[in-house]
Amino acid sequence: MSCSLRPVGRAQRAALERLTRATGRFREAEVATAVELLDASLTSDDDYRFVGAYDGDDLVGYACWGPTPGTEGTWDLYWIVVDAAKQGRGIGTQLVGEVERRLAAHGARLIVVETSSRADYAPTRAFYETRGYTRAAAIPAYYAPDDDLVIYLKDLTNGVMARAAP
Numbered sequence: 001m002s003c004s005l006r007p008v009g010r011a012q013r014a015a016l017e018r019l020t021r022a023t024g025r026f027r028e029a030e031v032a033t034a035v036e037l038l039d040a041s042l043t044s045d046d047d048y049r050f051v052g053a054y055d056g057d058d059l060v061g062y063a064c065w066g067p068t069p070g071t072e073g074t075w076d077l078y079w080i081v082v083d084a085a086k087q088g089r090g091i092g093t094q095l096v097g098e099v100e101r102r103l104a105a106h107g108a109r110l111i112v113v114e115t116s117s118r119a120d121y122a123p124t125r126a127f128y129e130t131r132g133y134t135r136a137a138a139i140p141a142y143y144a145p146d147d148d149l150v151i152y153l154k155d156l157t158n159g160v161m162a163r164a165a166p
């Protein structure tokens with residue numbers, strides 16, 4: 001399924017909240033954060049950028065990313081969400097490809113993704129791994145006693161600029 005990729009505006013605020021909640025993956029506080037980041041992006045806050053995937057006029061997915069403060073050329077992919085009824089049809093791949101294309105055009109070096117070790121996130125981790133994201137670190141019990149933070153990296157420079165200093 002190929003969607004059109006367009007900006008996410010105020011008109012999509014309720015749909016974004018609904019989509020995010022409907023995945024069943026996020027705590028209520030996290031759903032609220034996604035909406036707050038959209039609001040921030042709409043007040044020309046360059047720290048948060050959004051792209052939406054649309055089926056006609058309907059928002060069916062989105063990605064949110066931004067520059068990682070205090071770094072040179074490192075960017076966080078903060079959110080990627082696809083409508084629960086439309087997952088597994090290539091929309092997430094389209095969104096992540098678009099984010100990577102935009103970042104590469106800006107000379108970005110690294111993309112960092114934070115996710116969860118929970119069993120229900122196994123398909124999400126597989127999604128990143130098959131799209132060239134490498135598991136770089138984990139922080140045990142970060143989100144909750146049985147819920148580790150897992151950090152994935154994608155090097156946009158094919159190792160040229162992303163090597164660790166000797």
Ligand SMILES: CC(C)(COP(=O)(O)OP(=O)(O)OC[C@H]1O[C@@H](n2cnc3c(N)ncnc32)[C@H](O)[C@@H]1OP(=O)(O)O)[C@@H](O)C(=O)NCCC(=O)NCCS
Pocket residue numbers: 023025079080081082083086087088089090091092093094114115116123124126127130
């Ligand atoms: C993770 C997510 C964005 C992927 O988007 P998607 O449109 O379902 O992904 P695609 O169709 O482009 O790619 C499918 C691949 O993703 C993985 N995947 C993740 N969730 C999946 C799902 N619910 N259904 C099918 N495949 C899924 C599979 O490994 C599949 O691999 P394959 O291409 O080798 O078959 C989407 O499933 C989602 O919104 N999940 C819930 C929210 C979430 O976990 N977001 C990330 C937070 S860190």
